[in-house]
Amino acid sequence: MARRNTTSLSADARAAPAAAEESVAAWILKTEPAECSLDDIRQAPGGVLRWDGIRNFQARNHLCRMREGDRCFIYHSGVREPAIVGQAAVVTESYPDPAQFDPVSPWHDARATPSKPRWFAVDLRYLRHFPEPLPLAAMRAEALLADLPLLRQGRLSVSPVSPAQLRVLEAMLGRERP
DNA sequence: GCCAACGTTGGC
DNA sequence: GCCAACGTTGGC
Numbered sequence: 001m002a003r004r005n006t007t008s009l010s011a012d013a014r015a016a017p018a019a020a021e022e023s024v025a026a027w028i029l030k031t032e033p034a035e036c037s038l039d040d041i042r043q044a045p046g047g048v049l050r051w052d053g054i055r056n057f058q059a060r061n062h063l064c065r066m067r068e069g070d071r072c073f074i075y076h077s078g079v080r081e082p083a084i085v086g087q088a089a090v091v092t093e094s095y096p097d098p099a100q101f102d103p104v105s106p107w108h109d110a111r112a113t114p115s116k117p118r119w120f121a122v123d124l125r126y127l128r129h130f131p132e133p134l135p136l137a138a139m140r141a142e143a144l145l146a147d148l149p150l151l152r153q154g155r156l157s158v159s160p161v162s163p164a165q166l167r168v169l170e171a172m173l174g175r176e177r178p
Numbered sequence: 179g180c181c182a183a184c185g186t187t188g189g190c
Numbered sequence: 191g192c193c194a195a196c197g198t199t200g201g202c
Contacts, residue, residue, distance in 0.1 A: 032200090056185075077200060136201080154183055155199050 025166040026071040027062065028150045029088075029124075030157045032078040038086045041074070042126040052097045052121035053107045059158040064094045066122050066158075073161070073169070075150065076133075083133035084169070092123035134173055144168045 029051065031037065041049045054060050066072075070090040076083060096117035099107035112118040139145050145168055146152075149159035161169065 030200095058185090082201070154201090155185070157199095 023162050024065070024070075024160040025163040026073060026161040026169075027066060028073045028075050028084070028148075028159050028161060030075045030077050030150070030159075033076045034078070037076065038074040038088070038126070038129060041088050041124055042129075044126070047126040048091055049124055049126075050121050051124050052099055052119075054097070054119060054121070054157060055107060055109075056155065056157060059156055060118075060120060062156075062158040062160060063122060064120055065160075066090045066093060068093055071127075072124060075136075081133070082136040084130070084139075085133045086129040087127040088124040089127050090122050091125045094120040094122050097121040130173055134169070138172065139169075142168060142172065 033039075036049075036051075041047065051063075054063055068090055072088045072090065073084045074086050074088055076085050096114070097107065097119040098121075099105040100109040100112040100117060100119045101114060102108055107119070109118055136151075139148065139151060145165060148161070148165055149156055153159070
């Protein structure tokens with residue numbers, strides 16, 4: 001079913017992200033390590049930590065599509081050398097983020113109610129630190145990652161990785177091993 | 179600490 | 191519902 005030179009460009013533009021969403025091979029979770037780091041996940045009781053405080057609609061929509069067992073690359077931002085430092089796995093799919101209902105929480109949202117939550121969290125289990133982090137600069141230098149949402153879109157704290165992009169990331173990570 | 183990019187808010 | 195102003199993120 002060829003769809004080319006259609007005049008309905010805007011409809012195609014809207015359809016494109018939906019098609020991309022169907023092929024998510026992994027996720028990238030961005031965090032400032034001073035706030036929450038991969039080490040914090042590792043050191044959490046049982047190695048399981050709630051990933052909460054997401055207050056961006058697009059990130060939330062991605063978060064809600066995460067499924068038990070999904071792989072997550074943990075990316076540390078706001079440091080001298082921003083990089084993917086390791087992996088975690090989803091152990092509990094999205095549920096309402098309790099912080100939104102807590103008036104003293106920095107993540108409180110007065111517009112949220114338990115019957116109409118606005119924000120969600122997942123639980124992550126620590127998997128591993130990579131022997132060497134994969135720096136942002138290395139990813140930017142890799143043409144095959146040009147479309148990686150992490151690189152294309154600032155401020156997106158939860159973003160998908162396509163199967164092809166996952167293969168590239170794994171190759172780059174494997175290449176680093178001694 | 180600066181600044182560009184981008185999401186959110188709020189006036190109209 | 192548009193769009194300017196504002197706030198925040200995050201790389202450098």
